[in-house]
Amino acid sequence: MTDHEREHRDVQDPLRAVRLAKLDGLKALGIDPYPYEFARTHEAAGLDQRYAGLAAGAETGDLVRVAGRIRAMRNSGMFIDLHDASGKIQIFCHRECLDPQGQAAVRLLDIGDLIGVEGHVRRTPRGELTVNAATISVLAKALRPLPEKYHGLADVELRYRQRYLDLIMNPASRETLRRRSGVVATMRNHLLARDYLEVETPMLHAIPGGASARPFVTHHNALDIDLYLRIAPELHLKRLVVGGLADKVFEINRCFRNEGLSPRHNPEFTTLELYEAYVDYRAMMELTEELITATAQAVLGIPRIEYGGTGIDLSPPWPRRSMAELVEAATGIDFLKLDAAAARDAANALAANTADQRLSDEAGWGNALELAFALRVEDQLIEPIHVIGFPRDISPLAKADRNDPRLVERFETYIYGWEIANAFSELTDPQDQRARFEAQMRARAAGDEEAQMLDEDYVSALEYGLPPCGGLGIGIDRLVMLLTDSPSIRDVIAFPTLRPR
Secondary structure, three states, rough: OOOOHHHHHHHHHHOHHHHHHHHHHHHHOOOOOOOOOOOOOOOOOHHHHHHOOOOOOOEEEEEEEEEEEEEEEOOOEEEEEEEEOOOEEEEEEEEOOHHHHHHHHHOOOOOOEEEEEEEEEEOOOOOOOOEEEEEEEEEEEEOOOOOOOOOOOOOOHHHHHHHHHHHHHHHHHHHHHHHHHHHHHHHHHHHHHHOOOOOOOOEEEOOOOOOOOOOOEEEEOOOOEEEEEEOHHHHHHHHHOOOOOEEEEEEEEEEOOOOOOOOEEEEEEEEEEEEEOOOHHHHHHHHHHHHHHHHHHHHHOOOEEOOEEEEEEEEOOOOOEEEHHHHHHHOOOOOOHHHHHHHHHHHHHHOOHHHHHHHOOOOOOHHHHHHHHHHHHHHHHHOEEEEEEEEEEHOOOEEEOOOOOEEEEEEEEEEOOOOEEEEEEEEOOOHHHHHHHHHHHHHHOOOOOOOOOHHHHHHHHOOOOOOOEEEEEEEEEHHHHHHHOOHHHHOOOOOOOOOOO
């Protein structure tokens, strides 16, 4: 920024100009307004706990050092509400306690400034735990004023764009992201306690695989090749199981899909994905229930949530119903009795008022059943349920159902009408896997941009032998939405993707 631009901005922003003048005043006093460190001894919540029994009007000889952001000032700065990450502590600034430099500094402080305070602890006659400031250190002079206290940061888009400001002003936003951290920690600890090995796999893939989705494309200059941000870690995780690194592996990390945005979709999102040798998808159902109920118990204290005014009990076991069974119950149509053409006609009739969802003549029987499920069933699945019996032609990485070759051993877990988990009995036959990939490539050639590519190296890995294996993926962001009663995925992602202004 040029001097002219800076001068113009200051003229346009008189409040900032006042703060810049105070910044110069601090420097004139020999105070560094942006020092290197401050050695604090306590946080606000710790002081509250330690002095819970201190009587009103009582003083102590205990010297403490606290630090935080000024959120309120009264009586020309004599009383300051200082907030840190744990809570609030009152600071008393009076010439009888405070050194001369501190007194001069107080006159140049504003709401929003970060300060450090050293002083003695007391409780005021009104019962407020207080630190009598002996010295005050300016830790960061805020050059921009915070939003007005009582209305806070009401602009939702501004909250997402300037998350730091949202977190300063809105305790609920801080609590949501802290709960998110608790969700991830609980899941990690639960798996580690069950002898799962945490691993990391690449974010850049030469071939996008492991899911049916449109990838982001980038270019590696040194290698002069296009690479894809990963849409799923699945194929690399199963390579690790082939290699015998461990019989149980998991990864908690980001995936990227170049698709639309919605209250439940962000281009980058976090998943837990895991694989366990020698089990099938039924073991994954039990593990899904364990993980989600344990997480709810850890962050809420009970295996029950309230979302959008609806109470949902997460106590296992959860029902297991087939996709075809649920569609028949909702529509009266038994897709298991239809061939591909009749299934397409039936699904298109259900989609009569949604032309963009109608199936082409090339769509398979499984696409028709999937569309009918999405139109008439999915958003009705409020209580936790495992939907099984997925069509084979939309599940290229899952083993065929033992009783019906049109289906696979796959389930998706739904809560509040949302897909929360997806799991398979993993396909381990390399010849079958190649045939499935080739069918996907034909679909891709016919115009399906989300159909999967043939990953020759993954098929080669299977030819060395993948043991019977169950795999599971859980969407962390949607689960956090449910556990925090958040209406948008943007509320639970610290820095969601937004259109540039």
